[in-house]
Amino acid sequence: MVETLQKVGVYIFGFLFIFGLVGSTVLFVWEGRNNLYYRPDQDLDARIERLGPKGDLAIAVARFPQNKFAKIIYQREWSTQNQEGPLMFPMKQLAGVFRTQAALILVDREQLSLEAPITDTLTDVPPTFEGITLEHLLSQTSGLTGTLDAGNPPEHPPGTVNQYAPINDALVLRLIEAASGETAQAFIQREIIETLEMKCTEYREAEQGWFSCVEDVMNWELDLYRHNLIKLKTYLRAFKKVGLANGEPSRFSLGWYPFEYGGFRVEEAPIDASTNHSILRFSERAFSLVVLSSIPREELDARQIAREVGLIYMEREMPYPDRIKDKFPLLGPKIVPTAPEDANTAE
Structure with a gap:
């Protein structure tokens, strides 16, 4: 009698296990088809x-x-x-990433x-640019405005204000050319x-x-x-x-x-x-x-x-x-x- 009950229990457990496995697989596939297909x-x-x-x-x-x-x-x-x-x-302007690199x-x-003043490399820029560094130029904190030809002194002390100006990019190009020789x-x-x-x-x-x-x-x-x-x-x-x-x-x-x-x-x-x-x-x-x-x-x-x-x-x-x-x-x-x-x- 005990052995018979044990066998029945094993069969029931096996049936439930297989039923659960099949059921969960069906649900997973159904759920995947309807909700997880998002690409x-x-x-x-x-x-x-x-x-x-x-x-x-x-x-x-x-x-x-x-x-x-x-x-x-x-x-x-x-x-x-x-x-x-x-x-x-x-x-x-997106080519500026090449210039920065x-x-x-x-x-x-x-x-x-x-960190060095750009006047160490560019000897022909106005002496008022002396406090400006490459870091200032790349981070747009040089304080410069206008164009390079105008040669105006910084409108703000370097490192104090964020202000985009094309002159910063022009000076970076000049530094690249002076340092590389080309x-x-x-x-x-x-x-x-x-x-x-x-x-x-x-x-x-x-x-x-x-x-x-x-x-x-x-x-x-x-x-x-x-x-x-x-x-x-x-x-x-x-x-x-x-x-x-x-x-x-x-x-x-x-x-x-x-x-x-x-x-x-x-x-x-x-x-x-x-x-x-x-x-x-x-x-x-x-x-x-x-x-x-x-x-x-x-x-x-x-x-x-x-x-x-x-x-x-x-x-x-x-x-x-x-x-x-x-x-x-x-x-x-x-x-x-x-x-x-x-x-x-x-x-």
Whole structure:
């Protein structure tokens, strides 16, 4: 009798175990089909198609997991013209990231100094520039305004006020040329473009500026995480806000604009009014976005697009996503496909 009951118990336990296993598997598959199928790349595709950009637009998203190779997880271009090969964009002010990196390469080689007065290297600038350093120029805290030709003294004492001025960029180029003994264009071409094998990036004399494609810019950005061209200590300093004379942090680091977004510290490449591109870095998560656009900013702001794309991929990881009040003013609400065959079906 006891043996019979034991056998019955074993059979019942086995039946319940198998029933539970099958049931949980069915529920998992059902749940996955209906709720877990969400793919940010497909959602982004659908949102951009819904937006209908009237011009050239290119977006790349990449992640650099710890102890793993960097990976571009999304890359796509939209264009209103028939063009073979990658879309080429005038970099304009975004090319400042090359200029900053070139200066930091020379700092690592001890051919330039972040702290030394620029008059030690540039002997032909006005003596009123004596208190200005390379750090002031890169962090837009030199106090200078106007143009280099005017030679006006600093409007504010160096290191006291954040104020963007093109003269800062012009002086950085002069420092690169004085320290390297060649044009800034030639130095950047050899030390950055050729070293990183950026195949579609070129300097066009007629337009007096750099042109590039989204894949090249993203590969350049990913190289920052590898620290191949600048040392780790220089990399860390480049993304640290510079302190002002009153003890407050400035708005800029060395060539970048750090700010808080959804609880993450992110860094953005500064641009001017003529430039509608964006490089946005979630460095705490080794996650980066590049958005290049030929569309006027008043029609489609590339910086806002980059932030919204970042939110599509990173919202679940953000400590405080609710701090972002208007999350998708350009891309609109989420589009969630429920199955592969329904990939274009709105939620």
